[in-house]
Amino acid sequence: MKNHLTPLGPKADKATVRRHNLSLVLRAVHDAGEATRAGVATHVGLTRAAVSSLVEQLLEYGFVTEWGKTSSGQVGRPGTVLKVARTGPAGLGVEINIDYVAVCVVDLAGTDRVRLVEHVDNRGVPPSQVLAHAARLAARAIGSAAEQDLLPAGVHLALPGLVTGGTVRQAPNLGWQRVAVEGLFAQALLALRPAHRALPVSSDNEANAAALAELWFGAGTEGVRSFLYLTGEIGVGGALVLRGELLRGAHGFAGEIGHMVLEPDGPLCRCGARGCLEQYAGQAALLRAAGIDADSGVRGVTDLGRRARRGEPAALAAIEQAGRRLGLVVSGAVNLFDPDAVMLGGAYRELMEWLAPAVERELALRVVSGLWTEDGKRLRAASPLGDAARGAAGVIVREVLEDPAAYAERVGE
Amino acid sequence: MKNHLTPLGPKADKATVRRHNLSLVLRAVHDAGEATRAGVATHVGLTRAAVSSLVEQLLEYGFVTEWGKTSSGQVGRPGTVLKVARTGPAGLGVEINIDYVAVCVVDLAGTDRVRLVEHVDNRGVPPSQVLAHAARLAARAIGSAAEQDLLPAGVHLALPGLVTGGTVRQAPNLGWQRVAVEGLFAQALLALRPAHRALPVSSDNEANAAALAELWFGAGTEGVRSFLYLTGEIGVGGALVLRGELLRGAHGFAGEIGHMVLEPDGPLCRCGARGCLEQYAGQAALLRAAGIDADSGVRGVTDLGRRARRGEPAALAAIEQAGRRLGLVVSGAVNLFDPDAVMLGGAYRELMEWLAPAVERELALRVVSGLWTEDGKRLRAASPLGDAARGAAGVIVREVLEDPAAYAERVGE
Known part of the structure; x- marks a missing residue:
């Protein structure tokens, strides 16, 4: 995620500006861990009034929650602390590797909330079968997440090979060539959850996902x-x-x-x-x-x-x-x-x-x-927190942080 | 140079905004080769009036010139074409290599206006002597540039080694260790031109300078x-x-x-x-x-x-x-x-x-x-245009394009 913590230029239209600023405020709260409305306003360079209005919308959508000093009943007063929500939006990461499949659900704060790992030799197994297996594990993780009031915004797949445009171009150690992983996985997941809306699926190389995990949850934080x-x-x-x-x-x-x-x-x-x-x-x-x-x-x-x-x-x-x-x-x-x-x-x-x-x-x-x-x-x-499944889940979380309105609209449909 | 062709955010003060926008307009003209005021306004997202005022200042400083349709005497009317000036600000690049020294003066448009190369074996020669030699060549280039009404804004040195903070940390093929090249060169150049203001000196690795030349003048342009x-x-x-x-x-x-x-x-x-x-x-x-x-x-x-x-x-x-x-x-x-x-x-x-x-x-x-x-x-x-001396001169030109006001202030002193 680029850290573009600056308001947009004068050419953007009002709705775009609000959408952008919504993300700006959410990321400011996310990066700070906890923040007051005044602190956010100073940090992002918007007026206190504008920040308050954006925070109201984030509260309504369920992206942030208010903490502390609320016993006085004065919710929303200046000193109230904001944190990102521990329920609602989440990321689902799926790592398909040579000898295991791992899935991970991460909440908006970056905490690992569900983790399932199965050791299995995927070499020589037809890709559709491996992806169906991964989808079963993912469906279980979605179920466990729902019990914790978490709703993944999408699934990101991490695979050991050259991955572009939704396709594993080559994964020599799996023996895969030109496998349309996103499509196969989405299909398998939908077959398991026919009554549910399809989750957007994206994909990348597993080392990339692990490196992002290291950046977001491991050494990058130091x-x-x-x-x-x-x-x-x-x-x-x-x-x-x-x-x-x-x-x-x-x-x-x-x-x-x-x-x-x-x-x-x-x-x-x-x-x-x-x-x-x-x-x-x-x-x-x-x-x-x-x-x-x-x-x-x-x-x-x-x-x-x-x-x-x-x-x-x-x-x-x-x-x-x-x-x-x-x-x-x-x-x-x-x-x-x-x-x-x-x-x-x-x-x-x-x-x-x-x-x-x-x-x-x-x-x-x-x-x-x-x-x-x-x-x-x-x-x-590498940090033990820096595994590929978690990094993959982090990719989805970052997407939500980048455009919370898109998630709210999709869920609200 | 980052291509930040966007106006600054609302927090910057007026003088900073003008300074930034001056560069914005100059770079728009530079990148386009030639442009009208209206074209620049559309490109940078400023009003026509603001652009006109900025262009007046750039004309006054001598960074841009007006071309075409001027025979009618209607200088400054909408159709007049702007180009960067071929006189005035320039960059001076000096490449010190194992078996040659090259100097190059590049104008604001990126054209190579002076070039001097001397083959000489620099191995085993004391660094101060090599730098004095390079300074002599640079002084000659400054003289030739002056005859073409070009005034370098600074000198950038390119050297075959690890260069940071004005010092060659290590240049194994020259046999140099911890040589304060910027200071030594500045001193040598000042000794040759005692009546002149000292030019700012910067330095980098020669492959970096050559790669920048390739980016700015060679393959990068394609x-x-x-x-x-x-x-x-x-x-x-x-x-x-x-x-x-x-x-x-x-x-x-x-x-x-x-x-x-x-x-x-x-x-x-x-x-x-x-x-x-x-x-x-x-x-x-x-x-x-x-x-x-x-x-x-x-x-x-x-x-x-x-x-x-x-x-x-x-x-x-x-x-x-x-x-x-x-x-x-x-x-x-x-x-x-x-x-x-x-x-x-x-x-x-x-x-x-x-x-x-x-x-x-x-x-x-x-x-x-x-x-x-x-x-x-x-x-x-590599492009024949992509040599290190030219890239080094380009570094100085980019600095002028990034902050023309700084050059104008320095020269106007």
């Missing part, structure tokens, strides 16, 4: 605005956040760090090229190097962590090797981008303790600015 | 808004332009593509690491591989081109090898960034004919989105 995000799943996903915005690239395909080359004549990758990072530092490669079943997924990673903790040489050597390779590619990316930080998520987060020293050695050696030597903290584990 | 720029000099410089803006990175060090690693245990690089791209595809490495004196600089590159044109196997093999290596790194960068295009500048531009096929082979094989297979045009030679 002021880290530019970072490279790597997620060690079966593949190696990547995303770049620059000054608080996700870099999508000219065609929506930015962030494919897993296919940066380490050895031009190395092992064949699912992408068709040879020697990609994924073949050395992906979860399967890592497990194989440690003598663990390469297909054992999340359980395998936990096992690897256990072995490393016990000091098993094969486990430590496998992680150190992957870390070195990761460090070679990450230092190249840091030389290109000069980010504030590099976040390691997914399987890497669990193995951080043994992985980080190897990555940091390469960073210290290879980052030209030398800045990465002076402050080891630039390499960090 | 709608290429996101690109990776590589310049083959003795080192390999790089810069990234994303949606019309140079990516500077969190600490100002983005774009160091020359130090992305190809072989972790490869030859030692000047940066202290091993196996950097520069060691395989830098100008010296390229010349050495072709059996040409690695220190022969620009002449060596011309010689290499001549040999390739004659079909000499050693020359062709050297370029093909460098191209493959370049392709490996560039495809990684494309996977990360997903730019519209990749531009090859400097020595690469001269060798494009033989270099491009090798680079394109790797791009076709390794870019995950596959988009780079479908359209070979994404790899292009």
Whole structure:
């Protein structure tokens, strides 16, 4: 979300201005956590009267609630504190990954209110079946959300592949090519909830969603605005956040760090090229190097962590090797981008303790600015709050914050 | 330059608004090439009367001139065409590179009005001496500019290294460490022109300046808004332009593509690491591989081109090898960034004919989105207009366009 906390120019018509200002006020309350009408007015540069009128509408729509000092019965008086509502509008995120499906409902304040995860091997399963499974999980989450008076404004899908225009163009690790995920998912969800209005469905790459989660709910809240995000799943996903915005690239395909080359004549990758990072530092490669079943997924990673903790040489050597390779590619990316930080998520987060020293050695050696030597903290584990399902739900929440009137109109129909 | 062609919000004071709108109108005329007052008013969303008043001031300051239909004597009537002035404000760019110094004066319309280049080996020469030499060249350019009624608003230095806060932190190929280039240059220039007011001096990396030249005067003018720029000099410089803006990175060090690693245990690089791209595809490495004196600089590159044109196997093999290596790194960068295009500048531009096929082979094989297979045009030679000295001069011109009042005040003192 761009932080355009400035009133519109003089050319916009009145209804547009009001719509825009409604979002302005809602986001001001959201970003502050709690705020008075006077505080909001100062922050957004509108008059106290204009803010009061906008707040009335937000209260009526149910986007904000009043807190404190209400026992005196003087609701609406200057000191009353506004917060975003914990009921009503919500975001629904669905992450479809190689070996699990996760769904998450996030409220307007960014709190994780429903979370369901199912471990399942999606490789070789027809896409329609995987999406139908995800839709069942989503329907259950919508039900749990309704019990908490939350009504998702839409669904955002996060998938491990190149995603544009509602279609997974390519997801090598799932074996998908040109799958119209939004349409298939919407259809499956509607079949499960025939009596309900269809929810708008959008989609993106899972590393992008995880990076947005990190921005909105994790390191971003501590002021880290530019970072490279790597997620060690079966593949190696990547995303770049620059000054608080996700870099999508000219065609929506930015962030494919897993296919940066380490050895031009190395092992064949699912992408068709040879020697990609994924073949050395992906979860399967890592497990194989440690003598663990390469297909054992999340359980395998936990096992690897256990072995490393016990000091098993094969486990430590496998992680150190992957870390070195990761460090070679990450230092190249840091030389290109000069980010504030590099976040390691997914399987890497669990193995951080043994992985980080190897990555940091390469960073210290290879980052030209030398800045990465002076402050080891630039390499960090991704926040546990920063998963793709939650980021995907956050995308929907941001849409509501950007245009609350649109949600109110849709729900009011 | 951000293209903020919108009037300011209601909170700004009157003087600030006028100052901002003065720039708005000047940039509208600049971007259009020529424009009527009415056209400008429509474009920027101000009243015709406000625009006329602002134009009067710009005419008075000498930033714009009136053209056409003036033979009738009705200066200022509706149809009169406005253009930016070809005299008055200008930018002065100075590129200090390993084996040459170039200076360039650009007028407000972006035309290259003075250009001086001197080939000289700057390696091992004390920085103060190199900067004094550059100042002498700059003083000569200022003299030639004055003969054309052009008065530079400032000097921007472009240097092959990590540059921040007026200091070259590190320029391995020059052998410089922590050189306060702005101060040294300003001092040297003032010593040459004691009777004149000191010009403001700023500085940046040369690849950044070259990429900005490409954006402002080259491919950017044809709608290429996101690109990776590589310049083959003795080192390999790089810069990234994303949606019309140079990516500077969190600490100002983005774009160091020359130090992305190809072989972790490869030859030692000047940066202290091993196996950097520069060691395989830098100008010296390229010349050495072709059996040409690695220190022969620009002449060596011309010689290499001549040999390739004659079909000499050693020359062709050297370029093909460098191209493959370049392709490996560039495809990684494309996977990360997903730019519209990749531009090859400097020595690469001269060798494009033989270099491009090798680079394109790797791009076709390794870019995950596959988009780079479908359209070979994404790899292009940098524009001959896109050199660093010109880009540096452009930086100063943009500053004038962003705040013409500041220039007028300074000159009027």
